[in-house]
Amino acid sequence: MVSELSAFYILLKRDLTLAYRHRSELANPLLFFIIVISLFPLGISPESKHLQTIAPGVIWVAALLAALLSLDNLFRADFEDGTLEQTALSAHSLPLLVFAKVLAHWLVTGLPLIILAPFLGILLFLPQHATPTLVATLTLGTPILSLIGAIGVALTVGLRRGGVLLSLLVLPLYIPVLIFAAGAVNKAATGFEVAGELYLLAALLCLSLTLAPFATAAALRISLS
Amino acid sequence: MWAFLQKHSSPKYFYNLSGYLIPWFGWICLAFMLEGLFFSLFASPPDYQQGESVRIMYVHVPAAWMSLFIYMVMAIAAGIGLIWRIKLAEVIAASSAPIGASFTFLALATGSLWGKPMWGTWWVWDARLTSELILLFLYLGIIALNSAIEDKRTASRASAVLALVGIVNIPIIHYSVEWWNTLHQGSSVTQMITEFKAPTIDISMLIPLLLMAVAFKLFYALVVLMRARGEILERERNTRWVQELVSHQPVK
Incomplete structure (x- = not known):
C-alpha cells in the first residue's frame, strides 16, 4: 500500500507521461490561443x-x-477506458488524486500559455511595463481556470455531447477571474498600482485550491455512479 | 423527528398535501397581487423625477429579489437532496430552477424597459445588471445540466453540485462586478435594514412594493408546488400509487 503522497506523485507522473506521449495534441489549445489573438x-x-x-x-x-x-x-x-473508475475506487482520497490530475493538466496546458503570453502582448502592442503584470495574472489565474473547470468536466464527463454544455456551466464561474486579471493588466498598462487585484486573484486561487478538488471529487462520484 | 420528516417528505404524501394547499396559495396570491397592482398602478403617487415610469419598479424590484431568493431556496433544497437523498428536496430544486430563471429574465426585461426612459439606453454594463445577467447564465446552466442527464436522480445530484458551487461564487461574482463598474442606484430598502435609517423610499411607494413582493413569493410557492406535482408524477411513474392515481383503479 503506497502512501497518499506517493499516490499523488505516481498519478502526476503517469498523467505527465501520457501527455508527453501525445505531444501533438498539446499544441492544439496553444495554436487556438495564438490564432484567436491574431484574429483581433x-x-x-x-x-x-x-x-x-x-x-x-x-x-x-x-x-x-x-x-x-x-x-x-x-x-x-480515463473515463472511456475505465481508469477513472479505478481511481475513484482506490483507497486514497479522491480529492487528492483529482488535484494531481488537475496539476498535471495545468502543467501541460496552462504553463505554456504563460510562456507564450508576453510574445502575444507584443503582437497587440501591450506596453512593455505591463508584461510582468500580464504574466503574474496568468500565473495566478490559469490554475483557477483549471481547478474550476475540473468541476464542470467532472459533471459532464458521462455525457456524449458535453462540450457545449461545459462552456455554459463553466464560463459564468470564470467571470471574477477575468474581471480582476484583465483589470490588473489594464491598470498596469496605464501605470497604476495593481497589488490589490493580484491579492484578490491570489485569494481566489487559495479558495479554489481548497474547495474545487472536493467539489470535483463529489461530481466525479455522481458521474461514475 | 426523523420519522416525521420521512413520512411528510414522501412523494405520495407531498402530492396529496400540495393538492390541498394549491387552491389556498392560489387565492391568497391573487388577493395580494390584485391589491398590490391596484396600489402600484393607481393608488400610489408618480415619482417627482421619474414620473409614471416609476411604476415599473413594482414589478422590477420584487422580481430581482425573487431571482436571488429562489436561487437560495434551490441551493438549500439541492444540498439537502445531495446529503440526505431526500427525493422531495431534489424535486423542489429541479422545479425551482426554471421559475428562478423566469424571474431573473423578468427582472432584466423590466429593468431594460425602465432604463430606456431613465438612462436613455436599453442596456448598460452596470454592476447590478451584469450580475443579474450572470445569475441568469447560472440558472440556464443548471437547467441545461438537469435536462442533459437521462437519469433524473443523477441529474438532480449533478445539478446540486453545480448549484452549490454557484452559491459559493455568487458573492464573489457580485462583488467583483460591483468593483468593476457601478451606475445603478443603491437599494433604498436594504439600506433601511442595514443602517437602521428611515427608508429613502416614501411609505406610499413602500406599501405597494412590499405587497407585490409578498404576492411574488406566494406566486413562486404556488408554481413550485404545481411543477413539483408534475415532476413527482413523472419520477414516480413506475410506483403503484401513481399508476392507481392515473388509471383510477387499483393496480394488482
Missing part, C-alpha cells in the same frame, strides 16, 4: 492605439477559451 487585429484594426486598449481583455478572453477547450481532455480518456 484583422477584425478590428491594425492600428496600435486601438489594439493597445483591448490587448489585456483580448489576451485574457483568449486564455479563458483556450483553457476551456483543453479541459475536455482532463477526464475523458
Whole structure:
C-alpha cells in the first residue's frame, strides 16, 4: 500500500507521461490561443492605439477559451477506458488524486500559455511595463481556470455531447477571474498600482485550491455512479 | 423527528398535501397581487423625477429579489437532496430552477424597459445588471445540466453540485462586478435594514412594493408546488400509487 503522497506523485507522473506521449495534441489549445489573438487585429484594426486598449481583455478572453477547450481532455480518456473508475475506487482520497490530475493538466496546458503570453502582448502592442503584470495574472489565474473547470468536466464527463454544455456551466464561474486579471493588466498598462487585484486573484486561487478538488471529487462520484 | 420528516417528505404524501394547499396559495396570491397592482398602478403617487415610469419598479424590484431568493431556496433544497437523498428536496430544486430563471429574465426585461426612459439606453454594463445577467447564465446552466442527464436522480445530484458551487461564487461574482463598474442606484430598502435609517423610499411607494413582493413569493410557492406535482408524477411513474392515481383503479 503506497502512501497518499506517493499516490499523488505516481498519478502526476503517469498523467505527465501520457501527455508527453501525445505531444501533438498539446499544441492544439496553444495554436487556438495564438490564432484567436491574431484574429483581433484583422477584425478590428491594425492600428496600435486601438489594439493597445483591448490587448489585456483580448489576451485574457483568449486564455479563458483556450483553457476551456483543453479541459475536455482532463477526464475523458480515463473515463472511456475505465481508469477513472479505478481511481475513484482506490483507497486514497479522491480529492487528492483529482488535484494531481488537475496539476498535471495545468502543467501541460496552462504553463505554456504563460510562456507564450508576453510574445502575444507584443503582437497587440501591450506596453512593455505591463508584461510582468500580464504574466503574474496568468500565473495566478490559469490554475483557477483549471481547478474550476475540473468541476464542470467532472459533471459532464458521462455525457456524449458535453462540450457545449461545459462552456455554459463553466464560463459564468470564470467571470471574477477575468474581471480582476484583465483589470490588473489594464491598470498596469496605464501605470497604476495593481497589488490589490493580484491579492484578490491570489485569494481566489487559495479558495479554489481548497474547495474545487472536493467539489470535483463529489461530481466525479455522481458521474461514475 | 426523523420519522416525521420521512413520512411528510414522501412523494405520495407531498402530492396529496400540495393538492390541498394549491387552491389556498392560489387565492391568497391573487388577493395580494390584485391589491398590490391596484396600489402600484393607481393608488400610489408618480415619482417627482421619474414620473409614471416609476411604476415599473413594482414589478422590477420584487422580481430581482425573487431571482436571488429562489436561487437560495434551490441551493438549500439541492444540498439537502445531495446529503440526505431526500427525493422531495431534489424535486423542489429541479422545479425551482426554471421559475428562478423566469424571474431573473423578468427582472432584466423590466429593468431594460425602465432604463430606456431613465438612462436613455436599453442596456448598460452596470454592476447590478451584469450580475443579474450572470445569475441568469447560472440558472440556464443548471437547467441545461438537469435536462442533459437521462437519469433524473443523477441529474438532480449533478445539478446540486453545480448549484452549490454557484452559491459559493455568487458573492464573489457580485462583488467583483460591483468593483468593476457601478451606475445603478443603491437599494433604498436594504439600506433601511442595514443602517437602521428611515427608508429613502416614501411609505406610499413602500406599501405597494412590499405587497407585490409578498404576492411574488406566494406566486413562486404556488408554481413550485404545481411543477413539483408534475415532476413527482413523472419520477414516480413506475410506483403503484401513481399508476392507481392515473388509471383510477387499483393496480394488482
